[in-house]
Amino acid sequence: MEYAQAVPLKYAIDPDECIYLQKGKCGNCKDVCPADAIDYEQKEIKKTLNVGSIILSSGFTPFDPSKFDNYQYAMYPNVVTSMEFERILSASGPTHGHVLTRPKSSKKKDAENVKAPKKIAWLQCVGSRDMNRCDNAHCSSVCCMYAIKEAVIAKEHVGDDLDCTIFFMDMRTHGKDFERYYDAAREKHGIRFERSRIHTITEVPGTNDLSVRYANEKGELRNEVFDMIVLSIGLESSKQNIALANKLGLDLTPQNFCKTSTFEPVATSREGIFVCGAFQGPKDIPQSVVDASAAADAAGAILAQARNTLTRSPEVVPETNVIGERPRIGVFVCRCGSNIAGIVDVVAVAEYASKLPYVEFSTDNLYACSQDTQDNMVQLIKEKNLNRIVVAACTPKTHEPLFQETLLNSGLNKYLFEMANIRNHDSWVHKNNPELATNKAKDLVRSAVSKVALAAPLAEAELEVNQTAMVIGGGISGITTAKSLAMQGFHTHLIERSGQLGGQALNLYHTASNEDVQEKLSAMIQDIEQNKKITIHLNTELSSVEGFVGNFKTTLSSKRKKKVLEHGVAVIATGAVPFQPNEYCFGQDSRIITSLDLDKKFMDNDPILQDLVNAVFIQCVGSREPDHPYCSRVCCTHSVHNALELKKRNPKMNVYILYRDIRTYGEREILYKEARAAGVIFIRYSVNQKPGVVLSDGKILVTATDHVLDRPVEIEADLLTLASSIIPYKDEKLAKFFKVPMNDDGFFVERHAKLGPSEFATAGVFLCGLAHYPKPIDESIAQGQAAASRSVTLLSQKTIHTSGTVAKVNPAICSSCGVCLSICPYSAPSFLDAKARMFRGKAQINPVLCKGCGLCVASCRSGALHLQGFDNDQIFSQIFALSEAG
Amino acid sequence: MLAYINKIKEISDRLLKEQKVDLIIGFRKGTIPMMNEPCFVKTSSDVKNLVWDSNCGINLANYLTNRKEKIGVIAKGCDSRNIVTHIIENKISREQLVIIGVPCKGMIDRRKVAAAADCEVTEVLEQADVIVVKGPGIEKTIKKADVLQDNCAICIHRNPVINDEMVAGPVEEQKGVDRYEDVRKVEAMSPEEKWNYFEELLSPCIRCYACRNACPLCYCPTCFVDESKPQWVGKTLDTIDTRTFHFLRAYHCAGRCTDCGSCTRACPMGIDVRAFTKKLEKDALELFGWEAGMSVDERPTLDTFKPDDPDKFIK
Amino acid sequence: MSDWEPKIVSFLCNWCSYGAADLTGVSRMQYPPNIRIVRIPCTGRMSPKFALAALREGADAVWVSG
Known part of the structure; x- marks a missing residue:
């Protein structure tokens, strides 16, 4: 078993280590296994599956830093990878969650040198954004955030006086609520962020402490000693992934991730094969979960015809009415082979149980969960006329459903059941105390018996699901959801408050991978306009919502009339708006514009673009500031891409980007590299010292401090583009209609930040696009598909229990x-x-x-x-x- | 404060005559000194019975629970905050109410007066800042400030927070009051000292539930002490049962209590019931920045969840 | 009194702490056997009345986790 959380929680024989399989001797396990579960004859079997679609979710491999001699990961015990540090922090890890330095060897002398570290450093971008020492030009997207998390948790485990430093190039906390976490790490937890790339780690002679020499932001040289250094290793495609792609004939990106396009973010280059997770590109959990749902949707769309063709229904045993009957409890005490019986006196527990009030029958079983015991249990329930059952065994977390099934098979309501946890909570954790463990087992059985005596049969209501969907918001994610739902076979109403579909995408010129947004968008719109399963409601808003999952009743109001729509699910895809800047002289000169204005100029082929001498971009306008304390995620890539576009149109143009951290995450990093190669000049500023913009004699003068020279620079800009933030609508009315929450910024709050990014806690209501958080087109489309996919989990059932x-x-x-x-x-x-x-x-x-x-x-x-x-x-x-x- | 009564009568008379309300809830003279009693005035001819002085400590919000009529209610600062809580908790709707606000300078504690008089009190006359206590053969003048109810002495919301009519302009709020000196004293005790303190505090309790009945927050159709399935609390005077009753009642009032003092005032055994509720009132303020009954737009702090709620206590 | 052992009643959330207690077993970590676990669907289900009831029924400590 690789780890304790494995599903299913079953042991397997490692054939490379098994003495029997290797040498034909031993066979001990077969002798001792009371369940007779050991089978040495099992062989690898080749099976041919006939499938309509394939989804690749084969993940990534963590970068191996041992090839970097300057970090001496393989030699220095206290240089660890971030993955190893995760294990050090874990309660089920090698140190039970205590943060300790690593021993040089397993020798006693070395083991005694282990100490609690006082100073830990994280080095970012190890195996990412690095073409010198490895071939990974991409940003791994997740390392900044996990390094901060590890530092915060390390401080929680060790105490506040632990000194944590993160050495980084650009801090990339572009995910939902990540910027807040970064702020809190810096200001509340006192984690130090040092903008510097460490070249070499050396060991302090005679110790296992680690010394680094670096230049800080001001250019001053520093020597610092740490007890432990964590290498924030990047994500890369595994050899197996590359082999798999070759075998399937799939295109890969230059970084060896699976090639997809902005408008079909989970489709590989081969029809019917889809990809999700980090094989598509480095990404965090929420995005992987979104992708996974999107891939399921894409596969579901092509297989919609075949839905439910291979399902079978189980036979239902009619339920016996036990209301009014005196409780007649049956107690089954499981030996679990020797897992329980080896410690707990199972016979005594069963004997004890038989004397408890209302207990009619009690026994012990070798394995309560085995098929023959189950059949026997059904027989006994009928024979002895039992109406309540207690099984004292492993844990209800894994086995309650199985035993409830047994009750159903014997005609008992499944809620007339209780488990006593005498294995996981007893025999396994008190192995040196058989007597007290037996007492505890009796207590737990007594407690379960007293509870089950009061159990009543409970009804599971059945509810019909209206097979219609409603999508609110006709932007690119809403369009995607509507299209996906229709392709999966469900009639969908698309509600748009304006007179035109397309949303914010109407304002965009090209994607980061140079696809023409307008061309693709109009094709998408045409597509859904022709789809018979989609009804489009333009100039329409919601005036009331009644009902709940499976049975919503929404009143739509447009200029002319009100209409009531009945639907089973609702998808909120209401988008967001661009922030109108209130600084940098915005609005005072027609040459000071926002990123979307620049896109418009590109679309219109505005002649002004040809003759520019100096074009300047200012990043984070209205982002990462007290009023909008989040990163708008898309602006860095957008500006870098637009800078390249300007350079393409006029290579002699001087293009400057004034930024705080460049956040071209994932493979967008390549674009940043291209921009630097093309001569785009990047000047960093800090939020405390923002660039100045003055209008003087018809000139736009932009001042900033050059971070390399630490000198003020002044640029006369012919065009100043402000990368303004994305702000939510803060649609309180809609939030109230569907009883869904909004965060402080005004974005909707999903069911679970990691595991449920495209749905709400309120059943039957789903979420995608900018209403969730700022995101580029590919991610909006993926989430649009994901919301459809999550909706189909409900719609594909005629009834819900x-x-x-x-x-x-x-x-x-x-x-x-x-x-x-x-x-x-x-x-x-x-x-x-x-x-x-x-x-x-x-x-x-x-x-x-x-x-x-x-x-x-x-x-x-x-x-x-x-x-x-x-x-x-x-x-x-x-x-x-x-x-x-x- | 004594001058308020004319204005109270004037407003009440007007509201009844104009049929804006079906009844006025106010105070009339009680049968013994210092015991004004709540009364319902339904006709303009009965308005004359209304009184106002420093013996109107009972919280009138308690009389609004689940009433269906249009009501004019006289409200001190604390009453008004309980009216707010009543509105939030659907005990009465705002539309049913005409709130006649009374700026309050504090109510007197009859026990303190009796103790100061040190004889049977047969008559109490009130003047601006003093009261004159008469008993068999004696007459004594006491400063009102010396005999205020404990909660009034530390009150920082003397003016009604919600009203439709005011009988006078606002009184000055007390500044720099140390509201929780007594709570801190208990908090500083060792577990043994605390145990003894509460044991001592509750020993006179006869479980008459007067505190519960006087409290505007205690409006459940069936109180948990009266339930039988399951029986949360035994019905005896067993100290465990008594303790359970007081602890749980305090928890039920957490984040809702306005420290109006009705419970302590009502207790026939002189138990300082506020000792329980005040600790939780202090916690609500310190942990959640919450004062009960200040706005009809916000539910009590324990009914809501905010991402920045403190969670240190979990560790 | 040195051999005195406290009786602890714990109320564990089905979704996290109860599962963690299961995992403790799977990992074979050992702890003293004087704790009795009551499974609740969520610590939101925990009522102060349960804690008081356990204490008055003789528990020396009540542990709520979730």
Whole structure:
């Protein structure tokens, strides 16, 4: 087993190490395995699968820094990679999460030299943005952020006095909420950021401490000693990836990532084969998850016809009504081979259980989860007329569904079940204390029995899903979602508040990879206008939304009329707007423009562009500042690309980019390299010393301090382009309609920053595009596809089943105070309206939206809320049972 | 403050006559000194019964719960904050109310007066800053400031935060008041000292629930102490049960309590019930910057989640 | 009293801490056996009443994690 979280959690034999397989001797494992699970005869089998589509998600390989002799990673024990440092920070890692230096060897003397470090440095861009010592010209996108994270966590583990320094070139925290994290790391956690690329690490003689010599930003030479240095290693394509691509005949980029295009971000060069994750290019978790959903969508679109053609339905055993019956509890105590029985006296536990109140039957099993035990359990439930079951075994996290299945097969409601965790929480963790472990097992069984006695059969509501989708926002991501949904076979309504589809993409000239945006966009629009499954509503806004997942009722209003639309899911793709700058003399001279204005000039082939002598760009206008404390993600690439375009039109033109950090993440870095090669001049400024712009005698004078010379420079600009930020609409009304949250900046907050980037916590509502966070076209399209893909997980089911463990209101006791409505993250509670026959104004829970967390139940002062399956009396009975003498 | 009554009567009379309200909730003279009682005035002819002096400590928000009529309610600073909480928690709607705001200089504590008089008090006369206490054969003049209710002495919201009519211009708010001296004292105690302190504090409790009944926050149809499935608290005078009742009630008031002092005022055994609620009031202020009942637009702090909520206590 | 051991009742969130306690077992980490775990669906379910009930029923400590 490679790691403890492996799924499935099963052991496998390593054939290279197995003595039996290598030499034909030993065979111990087969002798001792009581389940008879060892099979030495298993051979590699070749299978041919007939598939309609292939998705490649084969990831990346971390850069191996041992080839860099200047860092001596292989020789110095305290030079570690960021991946190794992740393990050092991990509670299940080699040091159990204690940050310690590494011993030189496993010898005792060396092991004693291990200490808690006081000073740790991170070196960025190891194996990234480096053509000198390796061939990785790209930026790995994720290292800046993970280095900051590791530094912050290291300080949490070691204590505030740990000195953490990050040596970097450009700090690239371009993801959602990343800039805030960077600010907090610097200001709140006291992490030092040093803009310098370290050339060499040497060991301090006689110790394993590490010394580095570097020039700081002011050009002063410094020597500094660290206890530990973490190399922030980059991401690159593995040899296997390259081989796979060759085998499949796929094009790769010069950096050996899978080649895709801006407008089809997950499609490889071969039809039907899609790619997601870091094989497509270096990227972080949220973007990988977006890509994954997008790839699923792309594959789903071509396979829509075949949906549900290979599915089979299981046979359903009719449910026995046990309401009103006295509890007749069956207890099954599992030996789990020797996993439990080796420590806990299983026979004594079963014997003990048989004497507990309401227990009709108890036994022990070698493996409660084995097929024959399951069949036997069904028989026993029927024979002994049992109506509640307790299994004392491993853990409900993995095995509850299996045993619930058994209950269903015997005609019992699956909520008449409880597990006692006597393996993971008992025999495995108390192996030196068999007697106390046995007592604990008895306690846990007693607690489970007392709880299950109070269990009631719970119903899982069934709800029909309206098969129509509504997409709000006709920008590039909304168009993509609508198209994807239609291709997957679902009728889609696309709502656009303006009179034209296209959104902000209408203002863009070329993509970073030189595709003509207008040409592609009009093709996309034409495509959906002709699609019979898509209804486009222009000049239309939402005036009210009722209902919930599967059954929304939205009132649309346009100039002429109101219309009610019924739909099963909603996708919010409402976009964002460009910030209108309020500094740098913007608005006072027609030659001071925004990036989008420049794009317009390119599109119009404005003659002014030909004769420019000096063109200046100022970055971060309205980004990374107190009013908009986030990075707008796209502006660096946009300006660099536009600078190149200007150079292309007139190579003699002087082009200056005034920036804070250039954030051309991923393979966009190549563009930055090209720009420097083409002679674009990059001048860095700091937020405390912003460039000055004055208008004087019809001239635009831009002043800045050159960061290399530390001297002021003045440029007379013929064109000054301000890379202004992207700001959200802050659409409070929409947020209220769908009960979805917004962050402080006004972007919508997704279900989970990493794992649920394209959906909301509120079921049936999805998210994509700039409304989520600023992003370029390829990422908007990928997220548009992802939102469609997530929607299809609902739409492809005709009905949804709710869980039985949901909250329920006793309206007679409810005091209508509204705490539950306020605190529920899923918008499940509401007040009964005036039409209700009884209990008007009292709370009710929508079981479809309820996730069963119990927040409302614990918060209800009146005790009107109950969480079925975890009700107060059940938890109390557990507490009381635990206090009884074992 | 004594001059307010004319204005109160004038406004009440007008509201009733113009049928803007169905009733006025105010105070009338009680049967024993220093015990003004809440009253419902439904006709203009009864307006004459209304009184106002420093014995109007009862929180009138408590009488608004779930009423259906249009009501004119007289509100001190603390009452007004509880009215706000009532509106937020759907106990009454803003439209039903005409709030007659009374700037307040503090209510007197009848126990303090009785203690100062040191004999049976038969009559209490109030003047601007003093009260004259009469008993069998004695007459004593006491400074009002010396016998204020504890919560009034440290009050920083004497003016109503919400109103439709005001009986007078605002009074000056007290500045530089140390609101939590007593709480800090308890916080500084060792666990044993704390245990003894609360044991001592609660020992007289007879579980009459007067504190709960006087509290405008305690409006649940069935209080947890009265529930039987599950039975959260035993019904005896067992110290564990009594403790559980007071602790849980305080938690139910956390982030909602305005320190109006009704609980302490109502306790027949003289227990300082505020000792519990004040700690949580202090925590709500220090951890979440929250003062209850200041705005109808914001739900109590414990009903909401903000990403920057403090979380140090989790570690 | 040196052999006195506290009785600890813990309320663990199904999604994180309960799973972590499972993982502790999978990793075979060892800890004293005087802790009893009650699984709750989320620490949001935790009510002060549970803590009080456990304490009055004889627990020496209550641990909530999630």
